[in-house]
Amino acid sequence: MPVNPISGAGYLLKGMRLIMQPGLRRFVLLPLLINILVFSAAIWYGVSQFESFLTWMESRIPSWLHWLDWILWPLFVLVLVILVFYSFTLVANLLASPFNSLLAEKVELYLTGRPLHEDGGWKKALITLVPTLIDELSKLRFAVLAAVPFLILFLIPGINLAAPVLWFLYMAWILTLEYSDYPMGNHGLRFREMRARLRRKRMLGLSFGAATAGLTMVPVVNFIVMPSAVAGATAMWVDELSS
DSSP: OOOOTTHHHHHHHHHHHHTTSTTTHHHHHHHHHHHHHHHHHHHHHHHHHHHHHHHHHHTTSOGGGGGGHHHHHHHHHHHIIIIIIHHHHHHHHHHHHHHHHHHHHHHHHHHHSOOSOTTOSHHHHHHTHHHHHHHHHHHHHHHHHHHHHHHHHTTSTTGGGTHHHHHHHHHHHHHHHHHHHHHHHHTTOOHHHHHHHHHHTHHHHHHHHHHHHHHHTSTTGGGGHHHHHHHHHHHHIIIIIOO
């Protein structure tokens, strides 16, 4: 059956509804707290670094050029969103990965009524903490290496005008891989097989990732994107990708 190109975005919205369900809320708390702390640090770091840059610049240019601040601030916001927010998103997922796997497990149980493991729960999340973090580091390495060609585009005159759009599409796909790995990893799928399944329904995954990347740029809303995306990716796995 053909996949609606925007149906992936609907799964993110479904994830937002799922994390509000009484049986799932307690499994959202730790991923949510980690996301809030990491994004708060990202905003603080980005703003402080830019203010330092403005102070340095203003000490070296004539006062009549200080009006450039009004031009640089919007450009800064764009760069902050594209680079800092998305890189910190990957860091937040790395730190929260064991708890995101647990959340995916509980969401699947809620949707299907079938438990994945008899010994699941917080104990399992703690036992698998180190192996999960090692696997997350492997995915992070893949994401960093894949980002290099896109970052180079920012340095090429003319082509760099399209670089933000291409970077957004890159991050949309990376976020799809990241969040889909939680439900798929719970079923023992390796990273290579996971990518193969998503390629078969590329538009589904890309629209899910684009919606996730887009909401990552929305203040306050971005705090709940991570648990919502985990829940939404799990629903997408159950409905579209498990067979």
